[in-house]
Amino acid sequence: MHPAHIPGADDAGRTTPSVPRPARDADRPRPTAPAPAGRRHDAALPPWALLLPAGVAALFAVLPLGYLAVRSLERGPGFAWKVVADERTVTLLGHSLGLAAAVVGACLILGVSLAWLTVRTNLPGARAWSVLAALPLAVPSYVAAFAWLSAAPRLAGFTGSALALTLVSFPYVYLPVAAALRGIDPAQEETARSLGLGPVRTFARVTLPQLRPAAAGGGLLVGLYVLSDFGAVSLMRYDTFTRAIHTSYRAGFDRTPAAALSVVLVVMTVALVAAEARTRGRAGHARTGTGTARPATPAALGRLRAPALVWCGAVTAAAVAFPLGTLGYWLAIGNSATWDPTGLLDTATNTLGIAAAGAVLTTVLALPVGVIAARHRGRAAHLLEQAAYAGHALPGITVALALVFFSVRYAYPLYQQLPLLVCAYAVLFLPVAVAATRAAVLQAPPVLEDVARSLGRSPLRTLRDVTVPLAAPGVAAGAALTFVVCMKELPATLLLRPTGTDTLATRLWTETGAGSFAAAAPYAAALILLAAVPSYLLGKHRT
Amino acid sequence: MRRPLARRLIALAAAALILPAAAACGSGDEGGSGKGDKGDKGGKSSLVIYSGRQQALVKPLLTKLEKAVGTKVEVRYGDSAELAAQLLEEGDRTKAALFFSQDAGALGALSKEGRLEELPRQTLDKVGTPYRSAKGDWTGVSGRVRVIAYHPDKVTDVPDSVRDLVKPEWKGKIGYAPTNASFQAFVTGMRVLDGDDATRAWLKGIKANGAKAYGNNIAVLDAVDSGEVSLGLLNHYYWYERVAEKGADKVKAKLHYPRGGDPGALVNVAGVGVLKGTGQSEQARKAVEFLLSKEAQSYFADETKEYPLAAGITSPIKDLPPIASLDSPRIDLGRLDSLRETLAMLQDVGLV
Numbered sequence: 019m020h021p022a023h024i025p026g027a028d029d030a031g032r033t034t035p036s037v038p039r040p041a042r043d044a045d046r047p048r049p050t051a052p053a054p055a056g057r058r059h060d061a062a063l064p065p066w067a068l069l070l071p072a073g074v075a076a077l078f079a080v081l082p083l084g085y086l087a088v089r090s091l092e093r094g095p096g097f098a099w100k101v102v103a104d105e106r107t108v109t110l111l112g113h114s115l116g117l118a119a120a121v122v123g124a125c126l127i128l129g130v131s132l133a134w135l136t137v138r139t140n141l142p143g144a145r146a147w148s149v150l151a152a153l154p155l156a157v158p159s160y161v162a163a164f165a166w167l168s169a170a171p172r173l174a175g176f177t178g179s180a181l182a183l184t185l186v187s188f189p190y191v192y193l194p195v196a197a198a199l200r201g202i203d204p205a206q207e208e209t210a211r212s213l214g215l216g217p218v219r220t221f222a223r224v225t226l227p228q229l230r231p232a233a234a235g236g237g238l239l240v241g242l243y244v245l246s247d248f249g250a251v252s253l254m255r256y257d258t259f260t261r262a263i264h265t266s267y268r269a270g271f272d273r274t275p276a277a278a279l280s281v282v283l284v285v286m287t288v289a290l291v292a293a294e295a296r297t298r299g300r301a302g303h304a305r306t307g308t309g310t311a312r313p314a315t316p317a318a319l320g321r322l323r324a325p326a327l328v329w330c331g332a333v334t335a336a337a338v339a340f341p342l343g344t345l346g347y348w349l350a351i352g353n354s355a356t357w358d359p360t361g362l363l364d365t366a367t368n369t370l371g372i373a374a375a376g377a378v379l380t381t382v383l384a385l386p387v388g389v390i391a392a393r394h395r396g397r398a399a400h401l402l403e404q405a406a407y408a409g410h411a412l413p414g415i416t417v418a419l420a421l422v423f424f425s426v427r428y429a430y431p432l433y434q435q436l437p438l439l440v441c442a443y444a445v446l447f448l449p450v451a452v453a454a455t456r457a458a459v460l461q462a463p464p465v466l467e468d469v470a471r472s473l474g475r476s477p478l479r480t481l482r483d484v485t486v487p488l489a490a491p492g493v494a495a496g497a498a499l500t501f502v503v504c505m506k507e508l509p510a511t512l513l514l515r516p517t518g519t520d521t522l523a524t525r526l527w528t529e530t531g532a533g534s535f536a537a538a539a540p541y542a543a544a545l546i547l548l549a550a551v552p553s554y555l556l557g558k559h560r561t
Numbered sequence: 562m563r564r565p566l567a568r569r570l571i572a573l574a575a576a577a578l579i580l581p582a583a584a585a586c587g588s589g590d591e592g593g594s595g596k597g598d599k600g601d602k603g604g605k606s607s608l609v610i611y612s613g614r615q616q617a618l619v620k621p622l623l624t625k626l627e628k629a630v631g632t633k634v635e636v637r638y639g640d641s642a643e644l645a646a647q648l649l650e651e652g653d654r655t656k657a658a659l660f661f662s663q664d665a666g667a668l669g670a671l672s673k674e675g676r677l678e679e680l681p682r683q684t685l686d687k688v689g690t691p692y693r694s695a696k697g698d699w700t701g702v703s704g705r706v707r708v709i710a711y712h713p714d715k716v717t718d719v720p721d722s723v724r725d726l727v728k729p730e731w732k733g734k735i736g737y738a739p740t741n742a743s744f745q746a747f748v749t750g751m752r753v754l755d756g757d758d759a760t761r762a763w764l765k766g767i768k769a770n771g772a773k774a775y776g777n778n779i780a781v782l783d784a785v786d787s788g789e790v791s792l793g794l795l796n797h798y799y800w801y802e803r804v805a806e807k808g809a810d811k812v813k814a815k816l817h818y819p820r821g822g823d824p825g826a827l828v829n830v831a832g833v834g835v836l837k838g839t840g841q842s843e844q845a846r847k848a849v850e851f852l853l854s855k856e857a858q859s860y861f862a863d864e865t866k867e868y869p870l871a872a873g874i875t876s877p878i879k880d881l882p883p884i885a886s887l888d889s890p891r892i893d894l895g896r897l898d899s900l901r902e903t904l905a906m907l908q909d910v911g912l913v
Contacts, residue, residue: 266904292826517637529616
């Protein structure tokens with residue numbers, strides 16, 4: 019029983035570390051705080067050892083913004099303003115935000131419900147379902163959209179886009195929420211129950227607030243993903259910002275209006291990140307007591323068992339079985355299916371290597387930013403985190419052209435070399451890794467760091483010896499997630515890969531472009547199967 | 562907390578990193594026949610082609626091109642428009658010597674910015690003037706014609722002009738792909754033929770007539786094929802490719818070639834241009850020569866179901882009307898470069 023963990027109480031139960039840190043006083047718990055604040059170092063700057071690499075990562079992430087500024091102002095601010103102030107922009111804004119809201123809402127419902135069912139109830143086959151719930155990550159949005167469109171052409175438009183995007187991105191919510199549910203000390207809920215709260219109110223007042231950071235973080239990633247997605251909306255013919263930016267390049271070969279529209283996307287990103295920071299509140303959910311938390315007693319589903327099973331089954335069928343089935347159909351009927359095992363193997367090997375390198379670089383860059391975001395507050399920390407998200411809502415082609423621009427001018431030897439492609443992945447997916455690192459660090463009890471400090475360890479050694487090992491599984495999970503999204507990435511890969519190098523995604527795309535879905539199917543299937551491996555591990559992963 | 566995940570992921574990542582490194586020792590690229598004889602510097606000695614045409618369609622041809630030109634060829638496949646944007650971003654530091662574009666518009670954009678070299682007269686003269694740049698800095702190598710695809714059970718009398726599609730009898734029955742480059746080239750053609758006001762009125766007309774917008778020509782064809790719409794506006798070869806893909810008995814849709822010089826029967830081209838400043842003009846010009854040779858032209862006719870454009874070569878595909886028999890509008894393809902205005906119009910009408 020740890021009174022310190024009851025929301026609404028505070029962390030008065032914590033021992034004050036013997037190393038005095040004045041900054042700590044600013045964070046004195048207030049009795050009215052909605053949730054126990056994870057211990058943060060207000061006001062004081064994060065240590066330079068963290069700040070410097072985080073700054074490098076942030077600079078990296080805002081590189082496309084510099085490009086956008088150059089390009090959008092190329093023909094003067096008047097022209098850029100004319101593009102942005104067009105009434106069409108309002109329509110696109112409505113479409114993009116509406117789609118993002120719908121998909122985030124649907125992902126929250128799917129993600130939280132599945133997480134609760136698989137982690138906290140006696141659902142039959144809970145372990146298997148938890149693996150299946152992570153698998154949709156392996157499905158590229160354009161494959162899902164294509165599958166649904168070929169089965170039901172009438173879905174095209176908002177409904178189809180929302181459906182396809184929800185089904186591929188709900189694991190972004192499911193995974194962190196499931197991890198948070200496993201991490202929560204059941205003692206708090208038991209305390210609440212013993213104080214007379216019913217199960218529903220206990221969930222609403224005790225469990226849910228603790229899930230909020232995880233759900234909000236996942237929701238943010240989903241929202242940013244929807245804003246940047248091109249594949250699904252283009253196939254579903256739903257006009258969003260990203261699609262308009264592509265059309266602009268495509269029809270006019272004109273980079274200026276596209277850049278001006280991209281700036282609007284960046285503004286939307288900043289708004290979304292700010293909204294998420296508000297929603298997330300100050301909650302952290304590290305245990306600070308002695309011993310290990312017991313696993314929660316699973317709730318008995320009773321008569322809800324059958325509907326719960328149907329729910330899980332339906333989601334899995336729609337998100338995983340259905341696209342795979344469609345691919346199988348194309349493999350079976352097409353007579354253009356040129357079975358080229360060596361080509362497939364080469365492409366698969368390329369894909370794995372490039373994606374792994376992308377995941378490693380992204381994770382390394384995300385580490386300092388994530389630690390700062392979890393443990394520090396104040397302007398510097400805030401700015402760093404926001405910067406890390408800057409590139410994420412931008413369509414891949416914008417980021418890719420930015421890197422073409424910079425590398426052709428300032429790093430020509432790197433141009434069209436693998437390192438540059440790997441850098442593009444880091445810019446695009448930094449937020450995925452930052453979110454995972456941040457969540458992992460939040461779950462590591464800060465009191466252990468305090469003890470290490472009180473025993474005379476330097477902040478850096480504390481980080482190395484305490485924080486990083488504690489957060490490692492979460493960081494590894496973030497790396498796996500990044501690995502999966504790198505594998506699926508398309509537009510930046512098309513522009514930045516070395517000439518002659520292909521990934522599964524680029525092959526898949528060029529083949530469908532020629533109208534031979536059957537020829538594309540083996541690449542799509544290979545991509546899904548390969549991406550399923552880390553997704554499977556993520557689903558099995560229990561913190 | 563348990564560690565195995567972290568450990569397994571590290572093992573996975575390590576394996577993934579080692580595999581390609583090992584593979585890289587084998588062969589560096591796949592633009593050629595994969596012999597791996599490319600020195601690591603590669604760049605200068607081999608001819609780099611940016612191809613907006615799909616790998617599946619042109620790779621065999623480019624392998625033949627490599628032999629004909631006698632230089633190693635490296636090909637970068639992508640979307641024509643994105644490659645054009647990339648070439649503009651690269652400027653004269655580009656590694657590409659030849660741009661093989663899916664449509665005249667992307668070549669026009671590069672021409673406009675002065676990125677293309679003038680081609681020798683002798684090469685240009687192989688292709689009829691309608692199918693090449695008036696400035697002489699790019700040429701079409703294969704042609705495609707706009708057609709009306711229709712579902713035979715739903716339509717008995719296919720109109721001979723796309724101008725008729727605004728009539729109430731076609732309400733909700735038309736499919737088209739407004740974001741597709743070929744459609745936009747067709748609208749540009751209509752602007753050249755009928756003027757901006759008439760074109761704007763037509764666009765508003767088909768929109769008001771409930772025409773359904775699809776993402777690409779294949780989707781339009783599928784919609785016609787399934788009877789979701791009765792008519793579709795697309796390029797002729799999509800139908801021939803679909804027949805090759807699925808078998809003739811499985812494709813319900815039929816094609817109609819509009820007559821009377823209708824903008825709906827516009828002939829557009831895929832073409833090539835030689836980029837400035839790469840020091841490889843000679844090889845690049847040889848490559849253009851090859852693409853206009855009998856061998857390459859027959860390839861387009863047989864494999865991509867397009868029209869050969871070099872003089873003296875005809876398509877062997879039966880039921881494909883000879884290009885000379887098409888009652889297409891007479892229009893200078895060079896005038897199709899006003900794509901930006903077309904886009905503005907499409908945006909204005911609310912189609913893209």
